[in-house]
Amino acid sequence: MSYVILCDSGTDLTPELKAREEVIKVPLTLTLGDENFIDDDNLDAMDFLQKMKNYPDTPKSACPSPEEYLKHFNKADEVYIITLSSKLSASYNSAKIATDMYREENGKSKVYLIDSKGASASQTLLANKLIELKEAGRGFDEIVKEIEVFNAAKDTLFVLESLENLRKNGRLTGIKAFIAEALNIKPVMMADKEGNIIKADQARGINKACSVIAELTVKQADKSGSRALVISHCSCLERAEKIRDMITEKHKFDRIDIVETGGIATLYASEGGIVIGC
Template sequence: MSYLILCDSGADLTDELKAKEEVIKVPLSLMLGDEVFVDDENLDALDFLQKMKNYPDTPKSACPSPEDYLKHFEKADEVYIITISSKLSASYNSAKIAIDMYHEEKGKNKIYLIDSKGAAASQTLLANKIVELKNAGANYDETVKGVEELNAKKQTTFVLETLENLRKNGRLTGLKAFIAEALNIKPVMTTDKEGNIIKADQARGINKACALLADLTAKHAIETGSKALVISHCNCPERAEKIKAMLEEKHKFEKVDIVPTGGLATLYAAEGGIIIGC
């Protein structure tokens, strides 16, 4: 049976995933005022980052339309859709509308929608799992079970140089005023079981925050028995490598991927941001 993995562009795909014809990125749109960027394979994320730095107002994003998902459903017998957390974007709802439209009109294919309850590296982790299961010969039901088990136990954790874009775009609803910029306090963030962003801990300075990020991730990996890790970085590959080294001292991973952020994660993480899916 043929299959497709549709990832909205919140996912930071590895080169391996990009090379697979079964993996398709469904792009969001990014806006700097009247200038619109399609977050697809043609977007230069570093160029976008620079333009964002020079933009004085709040950058915005818009989710794919239902048609952006719907047009791919006939391309395979099984379709797996991985979206950024439904608490952070309407991408999940857009995909759900597309599925409802398809089932009402045709409905012959098996389509499974996965709310990653995370973003970036966390979505990539799920895509890797589907490919792994399919390479092992898993059928549709086995694949759904395997990816849901991972989704239930995985964790998205991140450290950013600044939370300003998240705050301005309303992605930190309910967040208490714990950020002390003058004291150089860097929060370590995670997502709850519903996919909302919450604070896990905090440290003074980015280096201590990254060490704390590694500690929290390693603890989670040990508790869940995780052997796979994805690290997304926004224009800071050396920082990502250092965190990888710290993690590998604490826990044995079978697969570690380091990937640069795509457009959407770049918009919210900004330069220096690290996002881990484990």
């Protein structure tokens, strides 16, 4: 039975995922003033990053329309959809509208919508898991049950080099951002089980923050029994590899992927940002 995995572009696709015809990216739109960028495989993330650095105001993003999801539903017998946390983006709601419309027309159908309750590397984990289950011969209902358990257990953690985009997007007041930058404080954050972003810890300096996020990842992986790790990085491969090495000294993973952030993760993480899914 054929299947497709529709990933909104919050999902940072590995080369393996990009090469699979079953995996389809449904792009968000990124906006800097009057200039729009479609967050698809043609987006030059480094060019976008440079333009974002030079842009004085708040970068914006817009979710795909329901029609952008719906147009792919008839490509396969089973449809799996992975979106950014519904607490962070309207992408989930848009995909839900598409799913409801399709079911109204077609009756009971094999469409499964997944609120990742995270972003970036966390969504990559879900895409990898879906493929693993399909290749193991699992049926649709079995996959739904297993993914729900997997999604509830996984974690998303991140650390940022700069707080500027958090400030611009109202996540930090200007005073807090100024004090944090002046003291070189780097917050280490994670998604809670509802998909909200919360501060897990903080450190003075990015090197210490990398150690903290590595320690937190090991702690979360030990608790959940995670055997898969994805590290997304925004133009800082060496940092991602260093964090991977710190993590794997203390916890064994069966699979590790390091991938560069796509457009939407680049917009919020900015240069030097790290996102971990485990």
